[in-house]
Amino acid sequence: MKTFPTVGGGAGPALAAPPSGLRFDHTVLANGLTIIGEHNPAAATVAAGFFVNTGARDETPDVSGVSHFLEHMAFKGNDQYSAEDINRVFDEIGAQYNAYTSHERTVYYGAVLPGRLPTLLELLSLMMRPVLRQEDFDVEKKVILEEIAMYQDRPAFQVFDLSSELYWNGHPLGNSILGSTESITALRKEQMAAYHRERYSPGNLLLTLAGAYDWDAVVDQVTLATAEWVQVPVTRTRPTAATLAGTDGQSDAKLNRTHVAVYAPGVGKDDPRRYAAAVLADAIGDSGGSRLYWELVDKGLADNASLDHESSEGEGVFNGYISTAPERAQAVIELYLATLRRVQDEGLTADEWRRAQRKLATGLTLRAETPLGRLSSLGSGYQATGEYLSVDEVVARVMGAELATAQELLAERPFDRAYVYTLGPAD
Amino acid sequence: MSGNPVRTGASAAVGASPPPETTTREPIVVTLDNGLRVVYESMPWLPAVSASLVMPFGSATDPVGLEGTANVLHEWLQRGAGELDSRGHSDALEDLGVRRGGASSRESSSLSLSFLESELDAALPLLASMVTAPRFDTSEFESARELALQELDSLDDAPTQRLFDELLARFLASPQGRSAYGTAAGLAALTPDGVREAATRVLGADGAVLALAGGSDWASIERAVTSAFGSWRGATTPIPPVAVAPVARHHVVAESSQVQIGLAFPSAEPGTDESIVYNLALGVLSGSMGSRLFTEVREKRGLVYSVSAFSRGLRGFGYTIGYAGTTPERADETLSVFLAELERLTEGVSADEFDRARTGILSSLVMQGESSGATAARLASDMYMLGRARTLDEIRSRIEAVDLATLNDYLAANPLPTPMVVTLGPGALELA
Numbered sequence: 001m002k003t004f005p006t007v008g009g010g011a012g013p014a015l016a017a018p019p020s021g022l023r024f025d026h027t028v029l030a031n032g033l034t035i036i037g038e039h040n041p042a043a044a045t046v047a048a049g050f051f052v053n054t055g056a057r058d059e060t061p062d063v064s065g066v067s068h069f070l071e072h073m074a075f076k077g078n079d080q081y082s083a084e085d086i087n088r089v090f091d092e093i094g095a096q097y098n099a100y101t102s103h104e105r106t107v108y109y110g111a112v113l114p115g116r117l118p119t120l121l122e123l124l125s126l127m128m129r130p131v132l133r134q135e136d137f138d139v140e141k142k143v144i145l146e147e148i149a150m151y152q153d154r155p156a157f158q159v160f161d162l163s164s165e166l167y168w169n170g171h172p173l174g175n176s177i178l179g180s181t182e183s184i185t186a187l188r189k190e191q192m193a194a195y196h197r198e199r200y201s202p203g204n205l206l207l208t209l210a211g212a213y214d215w216d217a218v219v220d221q222v223t224l225a226t227a228e229w230v231q232v233p234v235t236r237t238r239p240t241a242a243t244l245a246g247t248d249g250q251s252d253a254k255l256n257r258t259h260v261a262v263y264a265p266g267v268g269k270d271d272p273r274r275y276a277a278a279v280l281a282d283a284i285g286d287s288g289g290s291r292l293y294w295e296l297v298d299k300g301l302a303d304n305a306s307l308d309h310e311s312s313e314g315e316g317v318f319n320g321y322i323s324t325a326p327e328r329a330q331a332v333i334e335l336y337l338a339t340l341r342r343v344q345d346e347g348l349t350a351d352e353w354r355r356a357q358r359k360l361a362t363g364l365t366l367r368a369e370t371p372l373g374r375l376s377s378l379g380s381g382y383q384a385t386g387e388y389l390s391v392d393e394v395v396a397r398v399m400g401a402e403l404a405t406a407q408e409l410l411a412e413r414p415f416d417r418a419y420v421y422t423l424g425p426a427d
Numbered sequence: 428m429s430g431n432p433v434r435t436g437a438s439a440a441v442g443a444s445p446p447p448e449t450t451t452r453e454p455i456v457v458t459l460d461n462g463l464r465v466v467y468e469s470m471p472w473l474p475a476v477s478a479s480l481v482m483p484f485g486s487a488t489d490p491v492g493l494e495g496t497a498n499v500l501h502e503w504l505q506r507g508a509g510e511l512d513s514r515g516h517s518d519a520l521e522d523l524g525v526r527r528g529g530a531s532s533r534e535s536s537s538l539s540l541s542f543l544e545s546e547l548d549a550a551l552p553l554l555a556s557m558v559t560a561p562r563f564d565t566s567e568f569e570s571a572r573e574l575a576l577q578e579l580d581s582l583d584d585a586p587t588q589r590l591f592d593e594l595l596a597r598f599l600a601s602p603q604g605r606s607a608y609g610t611a612a613g614l615a616a617l618t619p620d621g622v623r624e625a626a627t628r629v630l631g632a633d634g635a636v637l638a639l640a641g642g643s644d645w646a647s648i649e650r651a652v653t654s655a656f657g658s659w660r661g662a663t664t665p666i667p668p669v670a671v672a673p674v675a676r677h678h679v680v681a682e683s684s685q686v687q688i689g690l691a692f693p694s695a696e697p698g699t700d701e702s703i704v705y706n707l708a709l710g711v712l713s714g715s716m717g718s719r720l721f722t723e724v725r726e727k728r729g730l731v732y733s734v735s736a737f738s739r740g741l742r743g744f745g746y747t748i749g750y751a752g753t754t755p756e757r758a759d760e761t762l763s764v765f766l767a768e769l770e771r772l773t774e775g776v777s778a779d780e781f782d783r784a785r786t787g788i789l790s791s792l793v794m795q796g797e798s799s800g801a802t803a804a805r806l807a808s809d810m811y812m813l814g815r816a817r818t819l820d821e822i823r824s825r826i827e828a829v830d831l832a833t834l835n836d837y838l839a840a841n842p843l844p845t846p847m848v849v850t851l852g853p854g855a856l857e858l859a
Binding site: 150366 | 474475542581583721731733
């Protein structure tokens with residue numbers, strides 16, 4: 001039986017027993033590549049992924065969107081493997097695989113039955129050294145432009161793409177992940193190759209495994225596969241953000257609803273208060289049972305009114321979203337902000353705090369049921385902090401986050417500095 | 428236990444964290460006296476339990492003129508039950524750390540919960556009371572309806588979702604073609620008493636399925652389920668038979684950057700041997716990034732970001748949906764390539780393609796089997812659509828029993844039907 005740990009004198013269940021049989025593995029190869037693994041004897045599958053510590057925040061304006069475009073190009077292969085070969089071999093081993101790019105990370109991952117792990121590792125490793133053929137680059141550019149067009153039809157995404165740069169006010173966390181039609185059209189293969197040389201140094205990569213694997217075999221194979229990789233120094237600028245407050249927006253006659261992006265300063269990954277910030281955001285803006293849910297969604301005033309907290313290197317942000325009818329948008333935005341300010345002034349109740357903690361803890365537990373579900377938090381967590389946390393430890397930290405810490409965050413009055421961007425039909 | 432349960436299937440093996448691959452996983456099925464079918468698969472190495480309650484009502488059972496009844500009923504069920512008002516019920520679930528889900532769709536509506544195994548005895552009564560003792564407070568009705576109207580309105584800003592609604596409305600001639608959201612007129616015509624009355628016709632145990640999977644034991648599950656759901660009564664309405672409309676092409680004018688292209692055609696009935704064979708063919712067509720559609724439409728021509736074909740099931744009826752999104756000037760070429768790939772499938776697949784598709788399907792079966800939520804969803808779907816729960820072993824051996832010749836003979840004898848084509852975007856396609 002597993003229960004949530006609690007803190008203080010609550011009547012909740014006792015502290016959970018340590019996880020059964022999990023083992024953490026860790027090594028750094030001579031070329032600087034770090035490999036970590038969480039071995040789980042109960043797993044029927046294994047997941048592996050390269051976490052590259054690079055993303056939109058590491059781009060200069062002339063290569064806007066290159067991290068994400070490069071992520072696509074990694075699937076085009078090297079001198080030995082064509083693009084078709086890569087996809088074919090992934091299929092031959094029955095892999096579930098994909099990749100994603102964020103502001104500070106590019107991740108390539110797959111999951112397979114344990115016997116097929118060597119082939120998965122071979123593919124993922126060669127993808128880190130793509131050959132970037134011109135004809136592949138030209139075809140894939142069209143795909144990226146289609147992806148940009150697709151997101152233009154998704155206002156819930158578009159409202160953030162339009163406003164992120166404004167809120168971050170010159171800080172690189174405001175860079176667009178996709179880039180623009182103009183920046184992608186103008187991008188040349190040579191620029192991408194240079195970005196790759198500068199960012200995909202083995203010391204800037206983390207190979208993560210979760211599930212059923214043979215650690216010694218993994219280390220031997222990856223050591224050989226990456227022997228030629230040369231380490232170069234990689235840096236990331238960490239300017240202090242001077243984020244914007246206030247309101248802005250634009251109209252789009254084709255829209256039927258008003259979509260609103262809300263930003264307020266949060267805490268970075270290096271701040272131990274990030275667990276309290278996550279619980280706080282959940283209590284205010286989870287999709288069910290939160291303050292915003294009861295004020296806006298339950299009453300039918302908005303079909304979506306949520307708040308998240310996102311921690312990045314050096315900075316964090318409370319990110320909110322509203323979808324509502326244009327005729328009541330103004331009133332709904334005011335009610336949304338009044339709800340945030342009320343929490344800021346009066347705090348949360350102990351019940352609200354505990355409920356948010358427990359929902360987050362259950363969510364973490366469920367995601368960790370499969371190696372593929374576990375991989376993302378294992379790799380990104382370690383990459384951000386250099387610290388291994390088992391799921392039980394993460395749950396313990398969430399359950400141990402104190403309401404007093406949230407009150408401390410609220411005392412800095414982040415919601416007084418909210419930035420609200422509205423995208424809706426013309427008035 | 429209320430009376431004698433009918434049990435099929437052996438007890439699941441329970442041990443200390445055995446690897447799932449080597450565990451015999453037999454779903455246990457019982458039918459309660461009230462007709463509720465309960466299915467459970469033990470995954471003893473997991474700390475959580477997932478439960479999914481599937482009920483036989485949806486837009487297909489809505490009365491004419493009152494489209495949206497099922498959607499509002501489903502929302503209203505979640506707004507107070509038994510002694511607890513809407514807020515009280517929600518708080519009680521959240522006190523336990525329960526993650527909630529569920530949806531109202533065409534032939535069914537579901538309520539699902541995931542929670543730590545230790546909360547089983549507290550969580551299941553909260554799930555049960557939503558259907559055994561819904562409050563149906565009049566004060567909550569308007570909010571539930573208003574939310575449904577807003578969701579319907581939001582569809583206009585989500586072209587892909589809207590395409591699927593427009594496609595199925597034209598493809599299916601029976602009430603299953605209705606949007607799960609309802610219609611603005613239907614939602615406006617609903618009354619609290621009308622929806623309460625509808626509940627007396629559709630909200631019953633007989634015909635519903637409760638599927639559970641995760642780290643508990645059958646004795647605990649059986650006790651908790653019987654105590655929570657044993658008192659459920661009420662009636663259900665038969666789902667109307669599926670009918671397909673004559674094939675045609677339609678264009679829906681919408682302002683958007685991309686043209687949304689949707690195709691639909693009837694295919695193998697879910698759960699049959701034919702569907703096992705057909706799904707292997709569909710795997711060759713669209714199972715992965717190495718599949719024919721992805722290769723021809725995206726990799727070679729760069730026509731789209733997103734292209735796929737996938738099978739869907741209604742009771743006793745299977746169909747396949749095709750989807751691609753592309754900018755207007757490339758829409759005609761995208762549709763032509765897509766249609767050519769459907770035709771080419773009749774010529775059969777290669778041995779390599781067959782092996783890859785089979786490996787992919789078998790592999791994803793193992794991966795889904797690691798998750799309590801995915802396992803509960805598989806069990807619920809099997810019970811609801813087929814009337815029985817298949818073991819992972821059975822599904823695997825039926826897939827392994829198909830060989831290349833069987834698949835190619837099937838494809839030669841069963842050319843894919845001409846699809847219904849619906850496009851949505853700024854201008855009509857030449858082909859459409």
